[in-house]
Amino acid sequence: MDKIYMDNNATTAVKPEVLEAMLPYFCEQFGNPSSVHWAGRMVGGAIDGAREKVAKLLNCSPAEVIFLSCGSEGDNYAIKGTAEALKDKGNHIITTSVEHPAVLETCDALEKDGFDVTYLKVDSNGMLNLAELEAAITDKTILISVMWANNETGNIYPIEEIGQIAKKHKVRFHTDAVQAVGKIPVDVRKANVDMAVISGHKIGAPKGIGAMYLRRGSRISRFMHGGHQERNRRAGTHNVPGIVGLGVACEVAGANMDRDYTFVRNLRDKLENGILSSIPDVKLNGHPDADLRLPNTLNVSFNFIEGESLLLFFDMKGIAASSGSACTSGSLEPSHVMGAMGVDVVLAHSSTRFSLGSGNSIEEVEFILHELPAMVQRLREMSPLYHRSEPTPLSCDECRMVHKTCA
Numbered sequence: 110m111d112k113i114y115m116d117n118n119a120t121t122a123v124k125p126e127v128l129e130a131m132l133p134y135f136c137e138q139f140g141n142p143s144s145v146h147w148a149g150r151m152v153g154g155a156i157d158g159a160r161e162k163v164a165k166l167l168n169c170s171p172a173e174v175i176f177l178s179c180g181s182e183g184d185n186y187a188i189k190g191t192a193e194a195l196k197d198k199g200n201h202i203i204t205t206s207v208e209h210p211a212v213l214e215t216c217d218a219l220e221k222d223g224f225d226v227t228y229l230k231v232d233s234n235g236m237l238n239l240a241e242l243e244a245a246i247t248d249k250t251i252l253i254s255v256m257w258a259n260n261e262t263g264n265i266y267p268i269e270e271i272g273q274i275a276k277k278h279k280v281r282f283h284t285d286a287v288q289a290v291g292k293i294p295v296d297v298r299k300a301n302v303d304m305a306v307i308s309g310h311k312i313g314a315p316k317g318i319g320a321m322y323l324r325r326g327s328r329i330s331r332f333m334h335g336g337h338q339e340r341n342r343r344a345g346t347h348n349v350p351g352i353v354g355l356g357v358a359c360e361v362a363g364a365n366m367d368r369d370y371t372f373v374r375n376l377r378d379k380l381e382n383g384i385l386s387s388i389p390d391v392k393l394n395g396h397p398d399a400d401l402r403l404p405n406t407l408n409v410s411f412n413f414i415e416g417e418s419l420l421l422f423f424d425m426k427g428i429a430a431s432s433g434s435a436c437t438s439g440s441l442e443p444s445h446v447m448g449a450m451g452v453d454v455v456l457a458h459s460s461t462r463f464s465l466g467s468g469n470s471i472e473e474v475e476f477i478l479h480e481l482p483a484m485v486q487r488l489r490e491m492s493p494l495y496h497r498s499e500p501t502p503l504s505c506d507e508c509r510m511v512h513k514t515c516a
C-alpha cells in the first residue's frame with residue numbers, strides 16, 4: 110500500500126482545478142489589483158470573481174467577504190476587532206473551552222487587557238449546554254464565539270440555535286467555521302452569524318489564504334494597519350493567486366458537498382465501526398451520534414498506549430494521522446479538548462485522530478483495519494500501564510523511531 114493520508118483536518122492537498130486556476134496569476138497576470146494601470150486591472154476581476162464564489166458558499170453578499178491570510182488571522186481579527194470596537198458597550202466575551210488556540214489564545218490576550226471571558230464547559234461528549242450559554246450573557250456581553258465544528262473530535266455545534274440566542278440578546282456572534290466549511294453546509298444568514306472565518310488550506314486551496322464573513326454594518330476595529338485594501342478593513346497587497354484558489358476551492362466544495370459527504374462518511378463509518386468492533390479498550394472521543402460529527406473525523410483513544418507512539422508505528426507503514434498530544438519541549442501535553450471533555454489523562458494521551466478526505470479509498474480503510482490491531486497490541490505489550498502480559502523489548506526499528514522523536 111502506498112502512502113495513506115488521513116490528516117485532512119491539519120491540511121489538505123491543493124485540488125488540481127484550484128492549482129490550474131491559480132497558475133496564470135503568478136507570471137502572466139501578476140499585477141497589483143490596487144494599481145490603476147492595465148496590469149492591475151487584469152487581476153481586479155479575478156478577485157471579484159473569487160469573492161462571489163466564497164460568498165455563494167457561505168450564503169452572504171460578496172461585499173461581506175474580507176480576504177485575509179489564514180484562519181488564525183480571521184479569528185484574531187473577529188475577536189480583537191470586535192472587542193476594541195465595542196469596548197464602550199461592555200467587556201464580556203463568551204466562548205467555549207474547546208475552541209482552537211486561535212480563539213482561546215486571543216481571548217487569553219484580551220483578558221490580560223482587562224476583558225472578562227467566560228469559557229463554557231462541555232459535557233463528556235464534548236457538547237455545550239445552551240441554557241448555560243444563555244445564562245452567561247450579561248449586560249456587558251459584547252461577543253459570543255463558538256466554533257461551527259471542532260477540529261479534534263469533529264463535533265458540530267448548534268450554530269443556528271446559538272445564533273437565535275445571540276440575536277435575542279443583541280450580542281455579536283462569531284463562529285470559527287474553519288473545519289466546517291466545505292464539509293457541511295455553512296449558511297451564515299440562516300444561522301444568524303455576524304462573523305465567520307474560513308481557511309483555504311483546509312478545503313483544497315493553498316496555505317496562506319483565508320476569508321472572513323463580516324455582516325454588513327457590523328462595527329469592527331482594524332486589525333492590520335496600512336493600505337486601504339478590502340474596503341479599508343484589511344491592509345496588505347492582495348494574495349491574488351491564493352484568493353483565486355480559495356474561490357475555486359469554495360466553488361468545488363459547494364458543487365461536490367453532497368457527494369463528498371456521503372463518500373467520506375461511509376469510509377469514516379467503516380473505519381470507526383471496524384476499530385470499535387475489533388480492538389478492545391477503545392474509546393470514541395466526540396459525540397456518539399455520528400450525525401453530530403463532521404463526516405470525515407474520527408477520534409479514538411486506545412487505552413494504555415500513547416497516541417504519539419502509535420503515530421510512529423503508523424508512519425512506518427506510511428499512514429499519516431494525528432494525535433491529541435503535542436510533543437513540545439520534551440513533554441507530552443494532552444489536548445485541551447480532551448481535558449475539557451473530562452477524558453481521563455491516560456486516555457487523553459492515547460487519543461488518535463483520523464481525518465479523511467475525498468482522496469481516500471476503501472482499500473486504505475481496509476489496510477488500516479488490517480494493520481491496526483497488531484500495532485495496538487504491540488504497543489500495549491510494551492506499555493507499563495498494560496498488565497496483561499510482561500513488557501517486551503523494543504525492536505531496533507521501533508527503538509529508533511521512538512527515541513528519534515521523543516528523546
Ligand SMILES: Cc1ncc(COP(=O)(O)O)c(C=O)c1O
Binds near residue numbers: 184256259
Ligand atoms: C478550528 C480551527 N480554527 C482555526 C484554525 C487555524 O487556521 P489556519 O491554519 O488557517 O491559521 C484551525 C487550523 O487547524 C482550525 O482547525
